[in-house]
Amino acid sequence: MDRKRLCLALAVFGAASVPAAAETYKPARADEILEVLPRGFSVPPGDRQLPPEKLAELRLQQGKKTGDPRAYGEAEAALRPWWDDPKPPVAIRMMRATILQFNHQFAASLKDLDQVLAEAPDATDAQIMKAMILMTTARYPAAQAVCESITGRRPLLRMACAANAKSLAQIGTADEQHRDLERLVTLADFLGSQEKDILPWVLTTAGDIAHRAGDNDRAEGLYRRSLQLEPEDLYTITSLADALLDMDRPAEVFPLTDDRRDQDGLLLRLALAAKRAGRADAQELASVLGDRFAAAKARGGARHWREEAYYHLLVVDDAEEAMALARTNYETQKEPIDRRLLTEAAVKSRTKLEGM
Amino acid sequence: MRRKAVLLVLGLGVAEPALAHRPSDAFLTLDIEGTTLSGELDVALKDLEVLFGVDQNGDGQISWGEVQAQEQAFTTYVQDRLKLQTDSGPCALLPLDLQISKYSDGAYAALIFNTTCTDRPIKTLDADYSLLFDLDRQHRGLLRLTYREQIITTAFADAARTFHFDAMAGGVARQMQTFVKEGLHHIFAGFDHMLFLIALILPAVYFRRRSRELHPREHLREVLWDTAKVVTAFTAAHTLSLCLTTFQVIIPPAARVVEAAVALTILLASLNNLAGVVKEHRWVVGFGFGLIHGVGYASVLRDLGLSGWSLATPLVGFNVGVELAQLAIIAAFLPVAFLLRRTKFYKGIFLWGGSMATGALALGWMVEQIGNVKFLPF
Numbered sequence: 001m002d003r004k005r006l007c008l009a010l011a012v013f014g015a016a017s018v019p020a021a022a023e024t025y026k027p028a029r030a031d032e033i034l035e036v037l038p039r040g041f042s043v044p045p046g047d048r049q050l051p052p053e054k055l056a057e058l059r060l061q062q063g064k065k066t067g068d069p070r071a072y073g074e075a076e077a078a079l080r081p082w083w084d085d086p087k088p089p090v091a092i093r094m095m096r097a098t099i100l101q102f103n104h105q106f107a108a109s110l111k112d113l114d115q116v117l118a119e120a121p122d123a124t125d126a127q128i129m130k131a132m133i134l135m136t137t138a139r140y141p142a143a144q145a146v147c148e149s150i151t152g153r154r155p156l157l158r159m160a161c162a163a164n165a166k167s168l169a170q171i172g173t174a175d176e177q178h179r180d181l182e183r184l185v186t187l188a189d190f191l192g193s194q195e196k197d198i199l200p201w202v203l204t205t206a207g208d209i210a211h212r213a214g215d216n217d218r219a220e221g222l223y224r225r226s227l228q229l230e231p232e233d234l235y236t237i238t239s240l241a242d243a244l245l246d247m248d249r250p251a252e253v254f255p256l257t258d259d260r261r262d263q264d265g266l267l268l269r270l271a272l273a274a275k276r277a278g279r280a281d282a283q284e285l286a287s288v289l290g291d292r293f294a295a296a297k298a299r300g301g302a303r304h305w306r307e308e309a310y311y312h313l314l315v316v317d318d319a320e321e322a323m324a325l326a327r328t329n330y331e332t333q334k335e336p337i338d339r340r341l342l343t344e345a346a347v348k349s350r351t352k353l354e355g356m
Numbered sequence: 357m358r359r360k361a362v363l364l365v366l367g368l369g370v371a372e373p374a375l376a377h378r379p380s381d382a383f384l385t386l387d388i389e390g391t392t393l394s395g396e397l398d399v400a401l402k403d404l405e406v407l408f409g410v411d412q413n414g415d416g417q418i419s420w421g422e423v424q425a426q427e428q429a430f431t432t433y434v435q436d437r438l439k440l441q442t443d444s445g446p447c448a449l450l451p452l453d454l455q456i457s458k459y460s461d462g463a464y465a466a467l468i469f470n471t472t473c474t475d476r477p478i479k480t481l482d483a484d485y486s487l488l489f490d491l492d493r494q495h496r497g498l499l500r501l502t503y504r505e506q507i508i509t510t511a512f513a514d515a516a517r518t519f520h521f522d523a524m525a526g527g528v529a530r531q532m533q534t535f536v537k538e539g540l541h542h543i544f545a546g547f548d549h550m551l552f553l554i555a556l557i558l559p560a561v562y563f564r565r566r567s568r569e570l571h572p573r574e575h576l577r578e579v580l581w582d583t584a585k586v587v588t589a590f591t592a593a594h595t596l597s598l599c600l601t602t603f604q605v606i607i608p609p610a611a612r613v614v615e616a617a618v619a620l621t622i623l624l625a626s627l628n629n630l631a632g633v634v635k636e637h638r639w640v641v642g643f644g645f646g647l648i649h650g651v652g653y654a655s656v657l658r659d660l661g662l663s664g665w666s667l668a669t670p671l672v673g674f675n676v677g678v679e680l681a682q683l684a685i686i687a688a689f690l691p692v693a694f695l696l697r698r699t700k701f702y703k704g705i706f707l708w709g710g711s712m713a714t715g716a717l718a719l720g721w722m723v724e725q726i727g728n729v730k731f732l733p734f
Contacts, residue, residue: 023457026456027456031420031421035402035418037418045407045408046409069494070380070403070494073379073492073495077490077493288460292378292461299498
């Protein structure tokens, strides 16, 4: 006569559900390797006796290389004494702007960048970051103006920046766009050796311009040239994967992404390619990716709406959810790809878009 | 510096840089079971590296031995940074074991712990979480709290380090709802009470005179009236004894004695159906048996971790649930029984066969309870 206990799933009050561990266990051997750390992963506790600005700078450099949010979070923690200071020193303010931008707090980042430029009008790095934020938030004329104001003897940088802004604004006919692209690539070939540090970025940007103009072949060539110079650049790898998917060559995405599953953006492209190519582990990849998004949702804070929308639209075929996410994405990001996402989601979910 | 800074900016690719890796998350599970609070805290090995420099030999790999070497430091750190407190006072964390949890983004150190909060039922919980924020401002502590059927989740952040939980929150209506369901479930899922009810009302469609023979009743309202008397008496009795036991006016004997007594009531009811010893005023018997069943219900409420005066709503809710379940069973059974009462089918299979079956079961249960053995499949 056992009194059976009720298991009412009265999951009240809950926010999102927290992802569960796959398994909890006690390792048997002391020499069992549990985790492999990326190179330069962290500053060992013993070395952390640096002045906080130095530590922040170190972590930001690491963050730029790997895109690891932990590095940015640590930089932010190091800058805690200045975080709410309305008038920090310029170098610190620039670092703060970088972290804010990484966390997608674009308005706050712009505010800091404007202050930096007020005190140091020739700060190229601030100009570029400002231009990029303006491009992301679809303020193209303003972005173009900032690009053209880039001082110093950096004609290639100036041109690439301005060309990118124009391409995003989709100004000009297809022919004009192609001409602009040619001009940029020619300039890159000529001046690349002088502005070597930015050549990979210029090539990737040119690739973006070609991709937007619908010339995927050209885009692929440019991305691959960029990767020859900087093989680990995540943004370029992601963009190349997108171009390959657009050209319906999913199998070629695998070598780019198979060893880089740590990066959520690349995992998305891998899952998409696996699905299109009918790879055996497509389902498993999709569910790992789903876990990542669920985890991000559970944390609160910034979410990667564009990626999540594409996941729902193309990997799990949930057009309704994709539509909602695409809309939310469009509130902060308005690049052509975001508009395209919105349209694709609207078509698949049979929604009417008003006044976009 | 200029050139390097430019590179720093350009490499960002404003589009979606933050997707590269998972940011720093820790997972805290807390379970409140009646009077105990226990749980588990999973912290990423990557975060342990930031905290303690786990990779002692600098080979870029973290081994189990290296994690174990930091067990004390990790435990102390958690005890310092995670503060738990109930309405009875602060709870010290008692580490039970250190294990490894595998998540999709890597391995985590899992600290499994108990707490010193074990004296009284837990009504409120306050948690203060301040791990890792001073080293990584974007760290999050993801909490999953289970309290009976409720699952509550929240995320601790640098700007949100506290969490408050109130077991009695959610208002009277929600509590009532919970316990009505518990009462319903207790009857439907608990064979014993259902069986007793059925045994009690099986013969309702008949009456006996002196001869102990069963004569079918003519009118439905006689049937209903008879049933109503018995069931109402039963209900009044179990409500009374449930309240008295819950508020500890009656101290019940050991659980097995109570269960055996409940089984006995079923046995006697079944035998009476067969032998017809008690013919009229079955409601008196219903009342007496109800008193016993009520004591049984009280132990259910006690099992659910409740006692004392905070029980008004749960008690009412539970009782209502029990009544609703009883009514449902009667409403389902009685009309059919009435229609079939003249048939040999009903008399033979239901009344005789049914009563024998419930009697046998009840006997078996009694033996199990008294002898503390188990041989029945349910």
